Amino acid sequence: MSEKEEPLLEVKDLETFIPTSKGEIKPVNGVSFSINKGEIVALVGESGSGKSVSSLSIMGLNASAIQYSKDSSIAFKGKDLLKLKEKEMRKIRGNEVAMIFQDPMFSLNPVHPIGRQIAESIVLHKKVKYKEALVTALDLLNKVGIPDAKRRLNDYPHQLSGGMRQRVMIAMALACDPQLIIADEPTTALDVTIQAQILNLLRKLQQESGIAILLITHDLGVVAETADRVLVMYCGKIVEEGTVEDIFENPLHPYTRGLLASVPALYGPSKEKLDTIPGVVPNPLELPKGCNFVTRCSYATEKCSQNAPTLLEHPAGNMVACWNALEEEGGIGHYETAASSIT
Amino acid sequence: MKQQPLVSLKDIKKHFPVGSGLFGKKNHFVKAVDGVSLDIYPGETVGLVGESGCGKSTTGRMVVGLSDPTGGEIYFEGKKLNEYKAKKSLGKNLQMIFQDPYSSLNPRMTVADIIAEPLVLHKVGTASERRKRVDELLERVGLASYHGNRYPIEFSGGQRQRLGIARALALQPKLIVCDEPVSALDVSIQAQILNLLKEIQNDMGLSYLFIAHGIQAVKHISDKIAVMYLGKIIEFANKEELFENPRHPYTKALLSAVPHPDPKMRNRERIILTGDLPSPANPPAGCSFHTRCPVAMEQCKRIDPNLLPTSKQSLTACLLFEDKVAN
Numbered sequence: 183m184s185e186k187e188e189p190l191l192e193v194k195d196l197e198t199f200i201p202t203s204k205g206e207i208k209p210v211n212g213v214s215f216s217i218n219k220g221e222i223v224a225l226v227g228e229s230g231s232g233k234s235v236s237s238l239s240i241m242g243l244n245a246s247a248i249q250y251s252k253d254s255s256i257a258f259k260g261k262d263l264l265k266l267k268e269k270e271m272r273k274i275r276g277n278e279v280a281m282i283f284q285d286p287m288f289s290l291n292p293v294h295p296i297g298r299q300i301a302e303s304i305v306l307h308k309k310v311k312y313k314e315a316l317v318t319a320l321d322l323l324n325k326v327g328i329p330d331a332k333r334r335l336n337d338y339p340h341q342l343s344g345g346m347r348q349r350v351m352i353a354m355a356l357a358c359d360p361q362l363i364i365a366d367e368p369t370t371a372l373d374v375t376i377q378a379q380i381l382n383l384l385r386k387l388q389q390e391s392g393i394a395i396l397l398i399t400h401d402l403g404v405v406a407e408t409a410d411r412v413l414v415m416y417c418g419k420i421v422e423e424g425t426v427e428d429i430f431e432n433p434l435h436p437y438t439r440g441l442l443a444s445v446p447a448l449y450g451p452s453k454e455k456l457d458t459i460p461g462v463v464p465n466p467l468e469l470p471k472g473c474n475f476v477t478r479c480s481y482a483t484e485k486c487s488q489n490a491p492t493l494l495e496h497p498a499g500n501m502v503a504c505w506n507a508l509e510e511e512g513g514i515g516h517y518e519t520a521a522s523s524i525t
Numbered sequence: 526m527k528q529q530p531l532v533s534l535k536d537i538k539k540h541f542p543v544g545s546g547l548f549g550k551k552n553h554f555v556k557a558v559d560g561v562s563l564d565i566y567p568g569e570t571v572g573l574v575g576e577s578g579c580g581k582s583t584t585g586r587m588v589v590g591l592s593d594p595t596g597g598e599i600y601f602e603g604k605k606l607n608e609y610k611a612k613k614s615l616g617k618n619l620q621m622i623f624q625d626p627y628s629s630l631n632p633r634m635t636v637a638d639i640i641a642e643p644l645v646l647h648k649v650g651t652a653s654e655r656r657k658r659v660d661e662l663l664e665r666v667g668l669a670s671y672h673g674n675r676y677p678i679e680f681s682g683g684q685r686q687r688l689g690i691a692r693a694l695a696l697q698p699k700l701i702v703c704d705e706p707v708s709a710l711d712v713s714i715q716a717q718i719l720n721l722l723k724e725i726q727n728d729m730g731l732s733y734l735f736i737a738h739g740i741q742a743v744k745h746i747s748d749k750i751a752v753m754y755l756g757k758i759i760e761f762a763n764k765e766e767l768f769e770n771p772r773h774p775y776t777k778a779l780l781s782a783v784p785h786p787d788p789k790m791r792n793r794e795r796i797i798l799t800g801d802l803p804s805p806a807n808p809p810a811g812c813s814f815h816t817r818c819p820v821a822m823e824q825c826k827r828i829d830p831n832l833l834p835t836s837k838q839s840l841t842a843c844l845l846f847e848d849k850v851a852n
Binding site for chain 1: 576577681682683684711712713714715716717719720723738740741742744745764765768778779780781782783784785786787788789790791795797798799800801802
């Protein structure tokens with residue numbers, strides 16, 4: 183992809199506030215990233231890292247609860263989504279940008295047959311007759327690999343298994359030929375054998391239709407299998423960004439390393455003790471001064487507890503927000519990389 | 526000398542009736558567990574893996590006596606489980622850790638009360654002795670004694686799971702059934718809990734029946750692993766053997782479906798199963814896996830294979846191996 187081409191989605195300085203009874207929290211605190219056409223970008227982080235709020239912001243969902251700072255912008259094909267009126271946003275949501283949620287049981291309407299649910303969004307966005315839309319719905323169900331799709335059109339969500347429901351969700355997301363799909367933990371609720379089927383399907387869609395996917399997940403295995411580029415989030419900030427190869431082979435941020443090392447190995451002998459990240463994610467109301475990771479980082483210095491590092495390019499190619507990794511080249515970079523210890 | 530197993534399951538079954546026929550006669554059953562035999566020896570961890578709906582949790586619940594088998598026998602230290610006069614005396618030796626640390630702790634009890642409850646129920650010690658024991662247990666699971674005065678809502682998911690472990694340890698049981706103890710937790714917290722469980726086992730010499738669908742976690746903690754499919758064990762082997770030389774086609778598919786943590790391995794050859802798990806209310810005839818099996822043969826539709834030894838350390842239920850055993 184050429185450098186000059188405009189990214190499909192460009193998030194700049196996204197900063198969100200949610201007022202709570204105990205004070206205001208900032209689930210996303212100055213996040214910038216972009217997604218190019220036909221690219222799969224993974225957004226990785228633990229619960230509370232702000233990955234879901236970022237995705238809701240792109241979709242313009244839950245807008246009443248989330249407040250944005252003045253400088254935040256989310257440009258989709260050059261248009262700032264945060265400045266759009268709800269009516270204009272509706273034209274984009276579900277049409278050019280679609281979303282797949284984690285739990286397909288709660289995101290499908292239980293009292294309508296699935297064929298009708300898919301056709302509905304086509305009628306809404308494309309101004310075609312319901313009957314034509316139903317034909318398209320059938321094609322979509324075939325495309326996502328639902329066996330005996332014609333009979334299934336009239337099935338209700340409860341008649342389908344978890345994997346099938348997730349396929350229906352994907353079919354619905356594809357209904358209006360979107361350019362970007364946001365998949366929020368699309369396989370977390372599924373068994374591994376079904377997860378493999380769904381991940382294969384997502385990759386096939388990207389390769390055949392050139393759809394860009396923002397994959398939100400906490401499962402590093404899923405990231406390694408599917409993504410082109412990875413963003414690692416911690417406490418509302420991106421702490422590391424790089425190509426999937428760079429992140430897995432040469433992680434620079436101590437948090438990324440910790441995450442990679444805490445996954446038990448599937449191949450080779452098991453370690454007696456797993457490497458862990460000590461402590462827990464800090465309370466969003468009591469974030470530490472300086473770097474958010476300072477309370478759990480074993481390399482933390484005085485500087486880390488005073489000033490927050492910004493995301494900067496490291497000579498190794500990754501973007502990283504860590505004083506140690508950026509300043510002393512070969513500082514923590516010389517330790518055995520986490521990737522080599524998990525494979 | 527052959528050691529006596531701590532817990533021994535002999536062909537246990539759990540059939541749930543669904544619907545009813547004429548005159549309320551139960552004539553249709555979901556065979557959640559359909560003939561499982563398994564031995565757990567003192568100090569070892571047996572992992573139980575399989576997709577949702579394969580009967581692994583039901584098996585775990587039957588082991589601790591939360592659910593009665595509809596067929597077969599469970600032996601604890603050589604004695605039939607239902608011969609124990611009161612279920613209570615079993616509770617001392619058999620405990621359970623649950624999947625969801627949010628719903629398994631009473632929100633209106635303090636942490637100290639939650640952990641002391643098993644001691645109270647079994648009339649162990651005086652109030653001050655129990656409080657001392659609670660402090661010991663809190664420390665054992667990596668919390669502090671002042672946490673005892675708090676309520677579950679004040680703890681994070683990982684800390685709550687530690688509380689669940691402390692409660693299970695209170696009576697010094699010989700076996701703990703861990704039903705998906707880490708699947709609700711974040712990756713970095715999972716590793717902490719897995720390490721804790723292993724440390725406790727090394728200190729106290731207890732056994733675990735570790736039920737999970739996360740295969741990496743099961744591999745990390747188990748000595749032996751049983752793979753279940755539609756209510757039956759289809760392969761049982763030592764951990765090393767199962768991972769290096771999986772025999773049953775389902776085990777092979779299950780292992781190859783686990784995402785590889787190295788992006789360079791993305792295009793490796795994988796077995797992707799088609800279709801879903803059949804309904805346990807209406808399992809296929811013959812081998813229950815034949816509808817999804819990539820190497821199914823004609824006779825698989827008719828013959829239900831038995832779990833037979835395929836090496837010193839492994840058992841497999843597949844016709845491919847039954848022939849070889851016969852020859």
